Structures are given as structure tokens and as C-alpha cells.
Amino acid sequence: MNIRTVRVEDLAGMQDCNLHNLPENYTMKYYLYHALSWPSLSYVAEDHNGRIVGYILAKMEEVDEQEGQSAINHVPHGHVTSISVMRSYRRLGLAKKLMLQSQEAMNSIYRAAFVSLHVRKSNRAALGLYRDTLGFTVKNIEEKYYADGEDAYAMQLTFEH
Numbered sequence: 001m002n003i004r005t006v007r008v009e010d011l012a013g014m015q016d017c018n019l020h021n022l023p024e025n026y027t028m029k030y031y032l033y034h035a036l037s038w039p040s041l042s043y044v045a046e047d048h049n050g051r052i053v054g055y056i057l058a059k060m061e062e063v064d065e066q067e068g069q070s071a072i073n074h075v076p077h078g079h080v081t082s083i084s085v086m087r088s089y090r091r092l093g094l095a096k097k098l099m100l101q102s103q104e105a106m107n108s109i110y111r112a113a114f115v116s117l118h119v120r121k122s123n124r125a126a127l128g129l130y131r132d133t134l135g136f137t138v139k140n141i142e143e144k145y146y147a148d149g150e151d152a153y154a155m156q157l158t159f160e161h
Helices: 009-021 028-037 094-110 124-133
Strands: 001-006 045-048 052-060 077-085 112-122 136-141 152-158
Touching: 001 094, 009 028, 009 045, 009 052, 009 077, 028 045, 028 052, 045 094, 052 094, 077 094, 094 124, 112 124, 124 152
Parallel strands: 077 112
Antiparallel strands: 001 045, 045 052, 052 077, 112 152, 136 152
């Protein structure tokens, strides 16, 4: 198993992994936006044949002037947009490795203060990884966050500098 930063030619494999495993799907343009804007934050896991069997799609949060943020008050922080591992490759530690690679890049390259993510309240496996293994905490519950109406835990992990 090999974990490396994403390349443009990986995007179709990432999308395939997403479509097979998650109800939240993204356009190719969205994957491309992440890969080109933050090339050091998204990673893929590939099997011995070079097939994409997992990925993490991550970004740095930008100043949102429409919500009244100013660049002066903005705290640099990362966000995990999506992470997925094909079912037959789960329980091998790939999701943890993908998360740690991306978190390290957020911290060392962008000097992020923290990383955030959303997870379905019903996703016990992911919640266990984020909270119990990686040390994320639940910051709040976002009601009806997902298209099907399910609530999400908004989670955060603060980096040590």
C-alpha cells in the first residue's frame, strides 16, 4: 500500500472511490479545485496495482468576507472535505494514515491552528477514528447538515505548535 499526494490523474479514481462509498458526492471540478489550490493537503492510498483505494480531500479554510470575517481576525485552519476507503481495504489503518499525512501538511506548510471536519452522527466507525484515535472533539451539532436531513457533528483538532 502506498500513500502519496494527489495528482490530477488520480481524480477519476478518487471520484470512483467516493461514489462507491459515500452518499455525499462531488463534481470533478470540485476535486480539481482542491488538488490545484492545496496540492500538499490531499492524498491517495493506492494498492500494488496503482488503483486508488482511498483518499483524503482537504483544504485550508479561506477568509469568508460574506460572513463578516476579516483577514486580520482569520485564524488559519484546515478542513477535511472528504475521506473514503474502499470497503475491502478498511480496518488496515489507511484512513488514519491519510488523516495524519494531511494534518501534518496543514500544520507544517500552512501553520494551521486546527483542522475541522463534519461527520454524520450515525457514522460510528468514523466518529471512533476521529475522536478516540486522532483526538478530535465535538464542537457542535449542525442540524440537518446532510442532504438527507441527518445531523452532523462539527469536530475539531487543535495542533500543537
